[in-house]
Amino acid sequence: xxxxxxxxxxxxxxxxxxxxxxxxxxxxxxxxxxxxxxxxxxxxxxxxxxxxxxxxxxxxxxxxxxxxxxxxxxxxxxxxxxxxxxxxxxxxxxxxxxxxxxxxxxxxxxxxxxxxxxxxxxxxxxxxxxxxxxxxxxxxxxxxxxxxxxxxxxxxxxxxxxxxxxxxxxxxxxxxxxxxxxxxxxxxxxxxxxxxxxxxxxxxxxxxxxxxxxxxxxxxxxxxxxxxxxxxxxxxxxx
Amino acid sequence: xxxxxxxxxxxxxxxxxxxxxxxxxxxxxxxxxxxxxxxxxxxxxxxxxxxxxxxxxxxxxxxxxxxxxxxxxxxxxxxxxxxxxxxxxxxxxxxxxxxxxxxxxxxxxxxxxxxxxxxxxxxxxxxxxxxxxxxxxxxxxxxxxxxxxxxxxxxxxxxxxxxxxxxxxxxxxxxxxxxxxxxxxxxxxxxxxxxxxxxxxxxxxxxxxxxxxxxxxxxxxxxxxxxxxxxxxxxxxxxxxxxxxxxxxxxxxxxxxxxxxxxxxxxxxxxxxxxxxxxxxxxxxxxxxxxxxxxxxxxxxxxxxxxxxxxxxxxxxxxxxxxxxxxxxxxxxxxxxxxxxxxxxxxxxxxxxxxxxxxxxxxxxxxxxxxxxxxxxxxxxxxxxxxxxxxxxxxxxxxxxxxxx
Numbered sequence: 224x225x226x227x228x229x230x231x232x233x234x235x236x237x238x239x240x241x242x243x244x245x246x247x248x249x250x251x252x253x254x255x256x257x258x259x260x261x262x263x264x265x266x267x268x269x270x271x272x273x274x275x276x277x278x279x280x281x282x283x284x285x286x287x288x289x290x291x292x293x294x295x296x297x298x299x300x301x302x303x304x305x306x307x308x309x310x311x312x313x314x315x316x317x318x319x320x321x322x323x324x325x326x327x328x329x330x331x332x333x334x335x336x337x338x339x340x341x342x343x344x345x346x347x348x349x350x351x352x353x354x355x356x357x358x359x360x361x362x363x364x365x366x367x368x369x370x371x372x373x374x375x376x377x378x379x380x381x382x383x384x385x386x387x388x389x390x391x392x393x394x395x396x397x398x399x400x401x402x403x404x405x406x407x408x409x410x411x412x413x414x415x416x417x418x419x420x421x422x423x424x425x426x427x428x429x430x431x432x433x434x435x436x437x438x439x440x441x442x443x444x445x446x447x448x449x450x451x452x453x454x455x456x457x458x459x460x461x462x
Numbered sequence: 463x464x465x466x467x468x469x470x471x472x473x474x475x476x477x478x479x480x481x482x483x484x485x486x487x488x489x490x491x492x493x494x495x496x497x498x499x500x501x502x503x504x505x506x507x508x509x510x511x512x513x514x515x516x517x518x519x520x521x522x523x524x525x526x527x528x529x530x531x532x533x534x535x536x537x538x539x540x541x542x543x544x545x546x547x548x549x550x551x552x553x554x555x556x557x558x559x560x561x562x563x564x565x566x567x568x569x570x571x572x573x574x575x576x577x578x579x580x581x582x583x584x585x586x587x588x589x590x591x592x593x594x595x596x597x598x599x600x601x602x603x604x605x606x607x608x609x610x611x612x613x614x615x616x617x618x619x620x621x622x623x624x625x626x627x628x629x630x631x632x633x634x635x636x637x638x639x640x641x642x643x644x645x646x647x648x649x650x651x652x653x654x655x656x657x658x659x660x661x662x663x664x665x666x667x668x669x670x671x672x673x674x675x676x677x678x679x680x681x682x683x684x685x686x687x688x689x690x691x692x693x694x695x696x697x698x699x700x701x702x703x704x705x706x707x708x709x710x711x712x713x714x715x716x717x718x719x720x721x722x723x724x725x726x727x728x729x730x731x732x733x734x735x736x737x738x739x740x741x742x743x744x745x746x747x748x749x750x751x752x753x754x755x756x757x758x759x760x761x762x763x764x765x766x767x768x769x770x771x772x773x774x775x776x777x778x779x780x781x782x783x784x785x786x787x788x789x790x791x792x793x794x795x796x797x798x799x800x801x802x803x804x805x806x807x808x809x810x811x812x813x814x815x816x817x818x819x820x821x822x823x824x825x826x827x828x829x830x831x832x833x834x835x836x837x838x839x840x841x842x843x844x845x846x847x848x849x850x851x852x853x854x855x856x857x858x859x860x861x862x863x864x865x866x867x
C-alpha cells in the first residue's frame with residue numbers, strides 16, 4: 224500500500240521559459256502542485272495561462288526550465304527524451320481534443336498502439352484492448368475504422384487507448400472540445416466512472432466551466448501561476 | 463521493438479496507402495527490371511559469342527600466309543602464297559599438337575542433277591572433323607588414302623544438301639560437279655548452325671585438300687593451316703613452336719618479317735567477351751541511374767508522407783515511441799517499399815527477359831548474382847533515400863507534431 228502514500232505527481236517551483244527571438248516568455252512562473260493517487264482534477268484557465276504547458280510537462284512531453292517534478296516518487300525533471308518516452312509508454316495515458324486516431328486502422332488496433340511500443344505480445348495486446356473497450360462501452364465497434372464512428376465513439380476509442388497500460392495518470396487535453404453538449408457530458412461521465420470505479424487518477428485540462436465541474440478538484444491558472452486550487456464544492460455534498 | 467514488429471508496422475503503414483505505395487515503388491520496379499533485362503541480353507550475347515568461338519574448334523590455332531608487296535601495294539594477311547601441306551606435316555610432328563589440317567578455300571558454283579548452288583568448297587584433311595569438333599550425320603568422311611589419291615569425293619554441309627538435293631533422298635553416292643569436276647558424295651555433315659559472325663557454317667562442301675589443289679586451284683599452296691593444340695594450356699607454347707618451326711622452314715632470319723601469321727582464337731574470344739562485358743556494364747550503369755531516380759521518388763514520397771503524418775508521429779511519440787523507434791519505422795517503410803519494388807522488378811525483369819528471348823530469338827542468360835545485386839541495391843536505395851525523411855520524422859517535437867494542422 225506504499226503506492227498510495229506516494230503522490231502520483233509532485234511539482235515544486237516549476238518554471239518554463241520560452242525564448243522567442245530576443246524576448247523571453249514565461250509560460251510557467253513557479254508552480255507547486257501535488258496530485259494524489261485516485262485524484263480527479265480539472266485544470267482551468269484562459270489561453271496563454273500556462274495550463275497547456277503545465278499539462279505537457281506533467282505528461283513528460285516537455286521539460287521544465289527550472290524546478291523539480293517527481294512522478295510516482297521519482298525525479299523526472301531532467302530525463303532524456305528516451306527515458307521520458309518509456310515512462311509515457313508504461314505509466315501515462317493521453318486523451319486529446321482531436322482524438323488522434325490512426326485513419327484506416329480498426330478501433331481495436333488503435334487501442335493496441337501504446338502496447339506495440341511497450342513490447343507487449345500480440346495476443347496479449349488484443350485481449351487487453353478488447354477488455355478496455357468493454358469498459359468504455361464500445362466493444363462492438365472493435366473492427367470499425369475511425370471514419371465509420373461518431374465523434375463520441377472516437378473519443379471513447381481514444382479513452383480506451385489511454386487505459387491499456389494501466390496508467391498512473393490519465394491526461395486529457397480539452398477532451399470535449401470537439402464534441403456537442405450531450406456527447407461532452409457522456410464523455411465526462413465516463414471519466415467520472417473511471418475515477419470512481421477503477422480509481423484512475425485523471426487530470427482534465429479545459430477552459431469550459433461546465434466540463435471542469437465534473438472533477439473533484441479544480442485548479443485555475445492565470446499568467447503562468449496557479450491562482451486557485453480547491454475542491455469542487457458542488458460535488459462535495461453529493462460525494 | 464523487434465525487427466519483425468518494426469517490419470510489421472511498416473507493412474501496415476504501406477498497406478494503408480496502397481495506391482501511393484505502388485506508385486512509389488514503380489521507379490524501383492522499372493529500374494530493377496531494366497537492370498535484369500539489359501544484363502540478361504548482354505550476358506546472353508556474350509555467352510553465345512563465346513560458345514560460337516568455342517564451336518570454331520578445339521584449342522584452335524590458325525596459321526595464315528603473311529602479307530606481300532606487289533608493285534608497292536601490300537596485300538593483307540593471307541595474300542602471300544607461302545604455306546604448303548608440307549608445312550602442315552612438319553607442324554603435326556611438334557609435341558603438344560593434336561592435329562593439323564590444311565585448308566584450301568574457294569567459292570564456286572556446284573551443280574548436281576538439275577540444281578546448282580554457289581557455296582564454299584573447302585579442301586581439308588581427314589583430321590578436320592576432329593579439329594572443328596564436327597561429326598558426320600550420314601555416310602563417312604574421306605580418309606588419308608583419299609588424300610593421297612586426290613580422290614574425287616565430297617562431304618556436304620546440310621545447307622548444300624537441301625539446295626542441291628531438295629527431293630529429300632539421301633545424297634550419298636550421287637555426283638556433285640565442282641568447276642566441271644565430278645565429285646562423289648560420300649557423307650553429310652551434322653548441322654552446325656551460324657558462326658559467331660553470322661555465317662551459315664552448313665553452307666559448305668568438304669573435299670580432300672590434295673584434290674582441291676590439283677583439280678580445282680592448280681596451286682601448291684594452301685590458304686590456311688588449322689592446328690589443334692593438345693590442351694588449352696598448350697596453346698601459347700604451340701603458337702611459339704609453330705612460329706619458330708616455320709621461320710626455320712621458310713628460312714626467315716630476323717629482322718626479316720615473317721611470311722606467315724599465327725593466331726589463336728582465345729585472344730579473339732577474350733576480346734569479344736571483354737567487349738561484351740563493357741557493354742553489359744554500360745547498360746547496367748544506365749539502369750542503375752534509373753534506380754537512383756526511383757530512389758529519389760521514394761525520398762520525395764517519404765517526405766510528403768512524413769509531413770502528412772506529422773500528427774500520427776506526434777501521437778506515436780506521446781504514447782511511448784522513442785524517436786529511435788520512429789526513425790526505424792520510417793526507414794523500414796522505405797526499405798520495405800524499395801525491396802518489394804526490387805522483387806517485383808526482378809519478376810518483371812525475368813518475364814521481360816523470356817519475352818525478349820521468345821520474340822527476338824535473342825539468347826539470354828540471367829546471372830543469379832545480378833538478381834541478388836539488384837535486390838540488394840534497391841534495399842540500399844531505400845536506406846539511403848529513406849534516411850533523411852525518417853530522421854526528419856524522428857526529430858519532430860511531439861507537442862508541435864500533435865498540434866500540426
